Amino acid sequence: MAKPILANACALAATAEEAAYRITREIGSRAALILALDPSAGEVVDRVAERPWGAARFFHVAALAGDTLERELADADVAIMVATADADGAAAESIARACAERGIMTAGLILGEQVDVAAAVSALRPYARNLMVTNDEDDVAEVLRALRA
Amino acid sequence: MLKTETNELLTETGPGTACGDLFRRYWIPALLAEELPEADSPPVRVKILSERLIAFRDSDGRYGLIDEFCAHRGASLWFGNVRECGIRCAYHGWKYDIDGNCIDVPSEPENSNFKSKVKLTSYPLVRVGDILWTYLGDRESQPPLPEFEFCQVAPEQTFTSKRWQESNWLQALEGGIDSSHVSWLHSGGLKSDPLFKGAKGNQYNLNDLRPFFEVAEADGGLFVGARRNAEDGTYYWRITPWVMPAFTMVPPRGDHPVHGHFWVPIDDHNCWVYTFDYHPTRALTDGEVSAMKAGHGVHSRNIPGTYRPEENKDVDYLMDREAQKRGETFSGVRGIAQQDASLQESMGPIVDRSKERLVSSDTGIIKARQKLRKSVEALRDEGVTPPGVDPAHHRIRSAAIVLPQEESFIDSCREALTAQPGVAHVSV
Numbered sequence A: 001m002a003k004p005i006l007a008n009a010c011a012l013a014a015t016a017e018e019a020a021y022r023i024t025r026e027i028g029s030r031a032a033l034i035l036a037l038d039p040s041a042g043e044v045v046d047r048v049a050e051r052p053w054g055a056a057r058f059f060h061v062a063a064l065a066g067d068t069l070e071r072e073l074a075d076a077d078v079a080i081m082v083a084t085a086d087a088d089g090a091a092a093e094s095i096a097r098a099c100a101e102r103g104i105m106t107a108g109l110i111l112g113e114q115v116d117v118a119a120a121v122s123a124l125r126p127y128a129r130n131l132m133v134t135n136d137e138d139d140v141a142e143v144l145r146a147l148r149a
Numbered sequence B: 001m002l003k004t005e006t007n008e009l010l011t012e013t014g015p016g017t018a019c020g021d022l023f024r025r026y027w028i029p030a031l032l033a034e035e036l037p038e039a040d041s042p043p044v045r046v047k048i049l050s051e052r053l054i055a056f057r058d059s060d061g062r063y064g065l066i067d068e069f070c071a072h073r074g075a076s077l078w079f080g081n082v083r084e085c086g087i088r089c090a091y092h093g094w095k096y097d098i099d100g101n102c103i104d105v106p107s108e109p110e111n112s113n114f115k116s117k118v119k120l121t122s123y124p125l126v127r128v129g130d131i132l133w134t135y136l137g138d139r140e141s142q143p144p145l146p147e148f149e150f151c152q153v154a155p156e157q158t159f160t161s162k163r164w165q166e167s168n169w170l171q172a173l174e175g176g177i178d179s180s181h182v183s184w185l186h187s188g189g190l191k192s193d194p195l196f197k198g199a200k201g202n203q204y205n206l207n208d209l210r211p212f213f214e215v216a217e218a219d220g221g222l223f224v225g226a227r228r229n230a231e232d233g234t235y236y237w238r239i240t241p242w243v244m245p246a247f248t249m250v251p252p253r254g255d256h257p258v259h260g261h262f263w264v265p266i267d268d269h270n271c272w273v274y275t276f277d278y279h280p281t282r283a284l285t286d287g288e289v290s291a292m293k294a295g296h297g298v299h300s301r302n303i304p305g306t307y308r309p310e311e312n313k314d315v316d317y318l319m320d321r322e323a324q325k326r327g328e329t330f331s332g333v334r335g336i337a338q339q340d341a342s343l344q345e346s347m348g349p350i351v352d353r354s355k356e357r358l359v360s361s362d363t364g365i366i367k368a369r370q371k372l373r374k375s376v377e378a379l380r381d382e383g384v385t386p387p388g389v390d391p392a393h394h395r396i397r398s399a400a401i402v403l404p405q406e407e408s409f410i411d412s413c414r415e416a417l418t419a420q421p422g423v424a425h426v427s428v
Helices: A039-049 A067-072 A089-100 A118-124 A138-146 B004-009 B018-023 B169-177 B179-185 B188-194 B200-207 B286-293 B313-318 B321-326 B338-344 B360-382
Strands: A032-036 A055-058 A078-083 A107-113 A132-135 B027-032 B044-050 B050-058 B064-066 B100-105 B125-128 B131-135 B160-164 B212-217 B220-231 B233-242 B247-250 B257-265 B269-280 B399-406
Touching: A032 A039, A032 A138, A039 A055, A039 A078, A039 A107, A039 A138, A039 B247, A055 A067, A067 A089, A078 A089, A078 A118, A078 A138, A078 B004, A078 B220, A078 B257, A089 A107, A089 A118, A089 B004, A107 A138, A107 B360, A118 A132, A132 A138, A132 B360, B004 B018, B004 B169, B004 B360, B018 B360, B027 B044, B027 B050, B027 B160, B027 B257, B027 B269, B064 B125, B160 B286, B160 B338, B169 B233, B169 B247, B169 B257, B169 B269, B169 B338, B169 B360, B179 B188, B179 B220, B179 B338, B179 B360, B188 B200, B200 B233, B220 B360, B233 B360, B269 B338, B313 B338
Parallel strands: A032 A055, A032 A078, A078 A107, A107 A132, A132 B212
Antiparallel strands: B027 B131, B044 B050, B050 B064, B125 B131, B160 B269, B212 B220, B220 B233, B233 B247, B233 B399, B247 B257, B257 B269
16 A cells, blocks of 8 residues: 655644645534423523524424424424423423434433423433433523534 | 634633633643652653643752743753752753742842842642642632542552643543544444453443433533443443533443543643543552553553653554454554544644534533533633532542433432542442
């Protein structure tokens, strides 16, 4: 095998100067569904939804009518369930099953102090592949921004 | 994804930067105790948080960490003579004590008080465990000394190494928080590494390559739990703590020693990785220490006489395509430490986080960045002391445990995640 002779052909190319030669790529928005599982979570989601987002769509699970969830999931690639201590575990299960059938990643954000939301955490644990328990409402927007929602 | 300005906020740690001010509220490792083994040891150059310093030990064995350069003409004190309770510049003989006070200017008259007007910046340097710790902040905000368990146990129960990593501290730290890469990048080590193999938990790891992740707040930082299926009705949890700003622990395996890291900025393009292993209830065996020194477990195999790993960027990390083909290593690079470092260095000295495409399994990293950013801003704007300064936040552990599926790892493991002197760690 030929030995590399150009600077970019070895590990030394990890310089700031060489980084300028990285190919610029378009990074599209993530098609994220944000689903509030209870009324308190709905208030948070409504506040977050007022900010500018790419392809994120926001819903209250209790208000989903008919086959709305199925239609919305058709082109989604991540479903983020937002809950508080009053989370509806049955809703989380049905969302998770629908996502699993379609190969859609699920995540859960549970807002509140750990001791207050233990039941909600247990309810969501089987269904959210990634779960965050936080007492900081800003985490909802933070996660969405990080995911380019 | 981070905005460019947030990326800069969290990666720049030099004097006068917001994240640098944050680091200057903590005791941080400056060098290993072995680097200054005795009174009047040769001085050691130390660069930390983009400040160039010299560490030395005076004739009474006291440690000093002062500005590297002589106040006279700016020559490096590394060439200096350490003797008679001070370091004397090799150029014109100016002499300084461990507090940076100039105590002799040979060219001045003997009764001159000129020397009393010369002082170099100095920082405290204190030994706790195998590490010499320093505090680069204001003296009035100086917290009590660190109380991490690895540096509180008896000397025969702990071992610390260090290695140079050629990347910004944050991408190194993020590797310590992100356990989702372990099943891929480090898959070879679970079967063969003498510091990992044989643990029952390894089989859970290897049987379930798609773990679920759960992130929970801790007083000093975060706990990140990774769960995999175990026997019927149970999950195998591996719980990684992060204590702000730069301390992480790896969940243990069986009765092997438990390990972790401290990620310390040298400057914005380099960091020191301090790697420790300890056992809370027994001495490390000769075999374990030998394995650690040979670069097994999470330690590195360094070029003799240096803290630079043999697998470094100058030699393409000694890439072994045959070992990769045979499945002994996933990336072709030997050793967990340099498997991590090679990929993190390949991202560039400071990765451009505005171009990332994170996924929800990166939640631990997302939350850690948010917590770090908020702490930096709260300190900068309101003077709020950040999490992790209080030594109570240091008394944590990692854990590996099998729990009934309905149990919360954070509720069930409160004791397991708390350092308890003389009590074994919870491990599978």
